[in-house]
Amino acid sequence: MSTTFIRNHQFNVIKKQSEFLLKTLRTVADRRVLETVRFSSVANIMDAFPSLTEDQKRMLGEVSTFERAEDFERYLNDLEPYLEPFPTITPKQIQKLFPKNKKLKLPDLTSVDFRYVTYLGWVDIASNRLFIVYPFEGRFIGIEGRITPTNKKGYCLFCNRHQELALFSVKTKPSGASADNLSAISHYVCLESQGCNHSITDTTALEKFILSASK
Known part of the structure; x- marks a missing residue:
């Protein structure tokens, strides 16, 4: 093997x-x-x-x-x-990453070829929210945020390809801040995660964003 x-x-x-x-x-x-x-x-x-x-x-x-x-x-x-595939993950593991989202819409994991996945991303159209799961140092990190289509093309933060973008905004809690004092980080990313995964050649920007958004 x-x-x-x-x-x-x-x-x-x-x-x-x-x-x-x-x-x-x-x-x-x-x-x-x-x-x-x-x-x-x-x-x-x-x-x-x-x-x-x-x-x-x-x-x-x-x-x-x-x-x-x-x-x-x-x-x-x-x-x-x-090819080293994306680590095995179950629906239950995904749900645990988003404990506050009681109506979490899960991706269809059976349709995913995990050999070609750097991050697992899917959009809940009903709520205009993008969910991302990323393996980092032996664990999974999950982030979610509002996604707003821009209806124009530009360069994605994650894969740096010229593609139709959306503004991805994730609420974060600064160190020492109260739950009522939230800020947000926003970047333009691919509207379609599969194409982004097929184009990404460096995980630096992706990891920096995910680690900042998961604080």
């Missing part, structure tokens, strides 16, 4: 670099430029991982040897068994 080591956002980095390298191969004839792009693509992939074994480095570095679209497609398919 394959040892999983590639998280969803890291796989997105690999896909992005593979697509860029293939596009360069199709449009650039200068071999020196091509070799530079090959080198930078591998470097960018390696940089997405805090640590790798020599075998893992060799496996990921194969991307620099490809010439055809079929080679890149096979490369990505061969990496799928090494």
